[in-house]
Amino acid sequence: MGDITGTAxxxxxxxxxxxxKANALTSAMAAQLIAMLSDIPDDIGAVLVTGTAGGAFCAGSDIRELARLQDTPDGPASMLRIESRALRALAGLPLPTIAAIDGIAFGGGMELAAACDIVLAGDQARFCLPEVKLGVFPGIGGTVWIPRRIGHVRALEMMLTGQEIDAATAHRWNFVNRLAGAASAEADALDLARALAAGPRGAVAMIKRSLRDALALPEDEALDAALDRAVSLGHAPESREGLRAFLAREAPDFASARRRPADETR
Structure with missing residues (x-):
């Protein structure tokens, strides 16, 4: 059945x-992910997605479950829909999201990584979109998010051929943001996630939303929306704390600023 564990x-x-060993994604695991992402505690400032320590990230959708569903009236529709919902929930989070990959990220596993903001990979990480070899294609996010990272031509080649690439190639193609050093990708990713979690939540959320708008809206609309959000942050507690700390030559304490009563920020 599989599981997704969540620890703070x-x-x-x-x-x-x-x-x-493969960490294949099941319908039940996708439902778990949706539930976890819909109920993130207030003290959480970043999300890190990973697989087995030192092993597979995710080999994609559970093939045995897909095979069983083929003989049902709706086929694999229910599984694909709930996986799509899970990945969209992850991609739409206002918090920074990081994928830490030390092993294989194949099919839906690569799509899961693509739904994250930042991808870190270890030397043993490998990436592949082999769905075409099964007579299907990466339809739960891959055709949208992966070309945005590596470009149309490379994404098309990966999807048409099912070719596998290593971590160095994925980094060179911009799918992977950073290659892990001596430590595992998970260790490096956790350090980065901690740093991001300490940042200003409001600015982070607006950065993510404004970049999405830049892809979806006409240029003038996207520029106006970004400007409106920037103006709205002007009197926010986190903005005041950032400016105060800069002028005082101190490290900002955004967590304390968020807890401060509104009248103390004026």
Whole structure:
């Protein structure tokens, strides 16, 4: 059946896929992910998605479940829809999201990584979109998010051929933001997630939303929306704390600013 565990570490929600050696994604796990993402505690400032420590990130959708569903009236529709909902929920979070990959990220696993803001990979990480070899294609996010990272031509080649690429190639193609150093990708990703979790939540959310608008809206509309959001932050507690700390040559304490009563920020 598989599982997704959630643990809080220093303001970071660590979501770990646990389903045997391959960490294939099941419908039940997708439902778990949706539930977890809809109820993130207030003290969480970043989300880290990973797989087995030192092993597979995610080998994609559970093939055995897909095979069973093929003989039902609706086929794999229910599974694909709930997986799509889960990945969209992850992509739409206002918090920074990081994927830490130390093993395989194939099919839906690569799509899951693409739904995150930042991808870190270890030396043993490998990436592949092999769905075409099964007579299907990456339809739960891959055709949208992966070309945005690596470009149309490379995404098309990966999807048409099912070719596998290593971590260095994925980094060179901009799918992977950073390659892990001596530590595992998960260790490096957790350090980064902790730093991001300490940042200003309002600005982070507006950065993410404004960048999405830049892809979806006409240029003038996207520019106006970004400007409106920037103006709205002018009197926010986190903005005041950032400016105060800069002028005082101190590190900002955004967490304290968020807890401060509104009348104390004026």
């Amino acid at each position: 570490q220093d303001g970071v929600l660590v979501l770990r896929l646990v389903n045997g």
